[in-house]
Amino acid sequence: MPATEVVDQDITGLTGVVPSYAAANVAGNYIQNDGRIILQFKNTNGATRTVTFNSLKACEQGSDHNVAVTIDATSGNKFVGPFSQERFNDGSGQVGFTYDVVADLTVAAFKVGSTPLT
Secondary structure (H helix, E strand, C coil), X not given: CCCEECCEEECCCCCCCCXXXXXXXXXXXXXXXXXXXXXXXXXXXXXXXXEEECCCCCCCCCCCCCEEEEECCCCEEXXXXXXXXXXXXXXXXXXXXEECCCCCEEXXXXXXXXXXXX
């Protein structure tokens, strides 16, 4: 099974958004990244989960290394992002990420700042 896309949900002005979550994919997931995407991970399992983001270029300290984020056990709820397009985007404008374990882990993507509050 190939990695699957997590489609972003646009947080538009004063109307907000009712979040929709997808189960983490054992082969990984990806997002289309315009530099305004934030991911939310929820873990209901009794063990922590690790999400690893594929870095394609050197960070500001000068080395290329992937970024691993731990999602707490049981009631883990973590927001991650936004992502540097220069560092994380592949040739298709996508950011890829994988998981150590996917059981009881969900993800949602949100695009922020596309419509200012008025």
